[in-house]
Amino acid sequence: MKKNVNRFIELARIDAPKISLQERKNEFKEIYSKQEPQEVKQQAERCLECGNPYCQWKCPVHNYIPQWLKLAYEGRIIEAAELSHQTNSFPEICGRVCPQERLCEGSCTLDDGFGAVSIGNVEKYITDEAFKQGWQPNYTPAKRLDKKVAVIGSGPAGLACADILNRKGFQVTVFERQSAIGGLLTFGIPAFKLEKDIIQRRFELFRQAGIVFKLNTEIGKDIVFEQIIADFDAVFVGNGTYLAVKESSFNEGLTGVIESLDYLTSVNQDLINxxxxxxxxxxxxxxxLVLGGGDTAMDCIRTSIRLGAAKVSAAYRRGSEDMPGSRREYANASEEGCEFIFYAQPIGLLEKDGHVCGVKFVKTRLEADAGGRKVLVPVNGSEFEIKADLVITAFGFRPEELPWLTPGQVAVDTQGRIKVSGNCQQSSNPKVFAGGDIVRGASLVVHAIADGMGSAREIEAFLQS
Ligand SMILES: Cc1cc2nc3c(=O)[nH]c(=O)nc-3n(C[C@H](O)[C@H](O)[C@H](O)COP(=O)(O)OP(=O)(O)OC[C@H]3O[C@@H](n4cnc5c(N)ncnc54)[C@H](O)[C@@H]3O)c2cc1C
Ligand code: SF4
Incomplete structure (x- = not known):
């Protein structure tokens, strides 16, 4: 089918429709409705097919974006899904949760004035629609090999690694300390961004394809790491970062203060059950009152709105333009009614009878330091208070202490992240590979997938050398 590459002039960018605000605020369901096939085709048609697709380079897994956009435009959904799965183990998940404006869509040539092609939405549509039509990824290897690989952690990094190795025929066992797979996809990210049956569908397919899952099994507690190293030919560690960063000025032990991941995990657990x-x-x-400006803070805000809070406010020490999370999620949190306070640094909790009743702040501003770099400084005499019945802290995450790695000769850096060599995923123990948040620090789903898939290729080369 011959394509008119100037269609972007006639066709504006259209995003997937959102369900009504009223409905959204009461439900833990994805807020974007499915786009009509004709509209998806039209959006895919907007791709210019520019010779040098920056979107593909900026995408951490280097998806064949122009190629599957063309297939989607031509209505060849199954072929598009097959192609999409060559570079990404979970395209339907990335289509939902990637901050596209900072990645593929931010690099789209049309982003400069015309509105980027809605790449994430088309990516999600292709796999959802292919599954709906009865398609399944071909996970079954041509033959089983006699090499065994252990994967520690079933977040996106571990699952992507397990997927690729299993497709190559290796015998893969995934060890997961939780009762369900998915890591932060399941217990962190709320269902209004990513519904949980999407992860469950992958779980069933992976099990049918021969991946063995040992749930409720914590390495370092239920099984020692040295045993895993002895029993398997190679090991991948993708255990994430779970130590919440704390604000040193906060008095511990007050009721009514909760850490973001404890909050989200508790709500997700109850909803799953x-x-x-x-x-x-x-x-x-x-x-x-939510403290922080990243994706986790936005998720806590929107969860609180759905749980019927009378008012939800959020304070961030920098400006809105510096918020580290996705612009889309900030817009969604604002639309749903959160009041944002910027340039406000928390300096203490207010208490009444052992319960939090508010937070004390100082205003901040950006000032040039001696080297001309903009640094954040407190404004003298600008202290103020905000009342709150519940304070949720979302200051980020670091790796937990992992003493169990040491006997396995796996080195970590000063921040507790597993050290890998250069651009590779191999740790200081040649048999052990690592990726995702435990190597990068708290990052993104698509980075974890890229690390998991990359590690699988390195493990294959290692086991065949
Ligand atoms: C609330 C929240 C919202 C987020 N929203 C987004 C978003 O919208 N978009 C985005 O791209 N990113 C988002 N992120 C970041 C993203 O979820 C992470 O970067 C990604 O999940 C990291 O993947 P991972 O596989 O490295 O680790 P995880 O997803 O953390 O998975 C690690 C797994 O290892 C298991 N484990 C840990 N220790 C052991 C052990 N000793 N033995 C066995 N198993 C173990 C854990 O239980 C877990 O299942 C968000 C993060 C949070 C916290
Ligand atoms: S994986 Fe993420 S960055 Fe890559 S094309 Fe999909 S949405 Fe964009």
Whole structure:
């Protein structure tokens, strides 16, 4: 089918429609409705097919974006899904949660004035639609090999590594300390961004394809790491970062203060189990204050709105333009009613009878230091207070202490991240590879997938050398 590459002039960018605000604020369901096939085709048609596709280079897994956009435009959805799976183990997940404006879409030639091609949305549509039509990825290897690989952690890094190695025929066992797979995809990211049956569908397919999952099994506690190293030909470690960064000025032990991941995990657990949300009574009709400006903070804000908070505010020490998370999620949190306070640094908790009743802040501003670099400084005499019944802290995550790695000769850096060599994923123990947040520090789903898939290729080369 011959394509008119100037269609972007006639066709504006259209995003997937969102369900109504009223509905959104009461439900833990994805907020974007499915686009009509005709509209997806039209959006895919907007691709210029520029000779040097920057989108593909900027995408951490280097998806064949122009090629699958063309297939989507031609209605060849199954072929598009096959192609999409060559570079990404979970395209439908990335289409939902990647901050596209900073990655593929931010590099689209059309982003400069015409509105980028809605790459993420088309990526999600292709795989969702292919599954709907009865397609399944071909996970079954041509033959089974006699080499065994252990994967520690079933977040996106571990699952992507397990997927690729299994497709190559290696015998893969995934060890996961939780009762379900997915890592932060399952227990961190809320269902209004990523519904959990999407991960469950992959779990069933992976099991059918021969990957063995040992759930409720924590390495370093239930099984020593040296045993894993002895029993397997190679090991991948993708155990994520779970130590919450704390604000040193906060007095410990007050009730009404909760750390973001404890909050989100508790709500996700209850929803997965179809149980009443335990934390609802602490949120409903209360004033909730979220501290932080990243994706996790946005998720806490939007979760609190859905649990019936009377008011949700969020304070961030820098300006909105410096927020580290996705612009889309900031826009969604604002639309859903959060009040944002910028350039506000928390300096203490206010308490009444052992319960938090607010937070004390100092205003901040950006000032040039001696070298001309802009640094954040407190403004003298600008202290102020915000009342709150519940304070949620979202200051980021670091790796937990992992003493179990040491006997396995796996070195970590000063921040507790596993050290890997140069551009490779191999650790100081040649048999052990690592990737995702435990190597990069808290990052993105697509980076974890890229590391997992890259590690699988390195493990294959290592085992065949
Ligand atoms: C609330 C929240 C929202 C986010 N939203 C987004 C978003 O919208 N878009 C985006 O791109 N990124 C987002 N991120 C970041 C993203 O989720 C992570 O970068 C990504 O999940 C990292 O993948 P991973 O596989 O390295 O680790 P994880 O997803 O953390 O998985 C690690 C797994 O290892 C398991 N594990 C740990 N220790 C052991 C052990 N000793 N034995 C066995 N198993 C173990 C854990 O239980 C877990 O299942 C968000 C993060 C958070 C916290
Ligand atoms: S994986 Fe993420 S960055 Fe790559 S094309 Fe998909 S949405 Fe864009």
């Amino acid at each position: 179809d149980a009443e949300v335990t934390l609802r009574k602490q949120v409903q009709n209360k004033q909730v």
